[in-house]
Amino acid sequence: MKRIPPLLLAAALAACAAQPKQPPPRPFAGTRWDVVLELPVAGEGPWVRFGDGRMEGFAGCNRIDARYVQDSVGAHAIAIGRIRTGTHACNRSAQAAEDGILGVLQSVSSYSITGDAMSMTGSAGTLLFRAVSAAERKP
Numbered sequence: 001m002k003r004i005p006p007l008l009l010a011a012a013l014a015a016c017a018a019q020p021k022q023p024p025p026r027p028f029a030g031t032r033w034d035v036v037l038e039l040p041v042a043g044e045g046p047w048v049r050f051g052d053g054r055m056e057g058f059a060g061c062n063r064i065d066a067r068y069v070q071d072s073v074g075a076h077a078i079a080i081g082r083i084r085t086g087t088h089a090c091n092r093s094a095q096a097a098e099d100g101i102l103g104v105l106q107s108v109s110s111y112s113i114t115g116d117a118m119s120m121t122g123s124a125g126t127l128l129f130r131a132v133s134a135a136e137r138k139p
Helices: 006-018 092-107
Strands: 032-035 047-051 054-058 063-070 078-080 108-114 117-122 125-131
Touching (some): 092 117
Antiparallel strands (some): 032 047, 063 078, 108 117, 117 125
């Protein structure tokens, strides 16, 4: 059996210990994902939840829902069908946020999850999300 020099072993152990451990990623389906906005809107913030081929949520002014398909091999590809939304009127800043969110969601082609953060990217840009537990949600 070959022995590893103590100095080399100590350096290898120190390198392993220095690497911060990432928390496991939140599951894509079933998690409520709050949209991270540069400028928050008044009232309920936008959010989405995915599961069983259906997306539901709130875009800032209106409830939204759509069908989606995602890859079955783990490449994190996704396509969201036509997003149905209500026609509730709201203030200009919330409406602008909703329009931007819907534009990006309609074009997404991939997503990635690291810990409690998810990003969705497509031809219209990128949206960032944060997983929120029921205890963290505002009443």
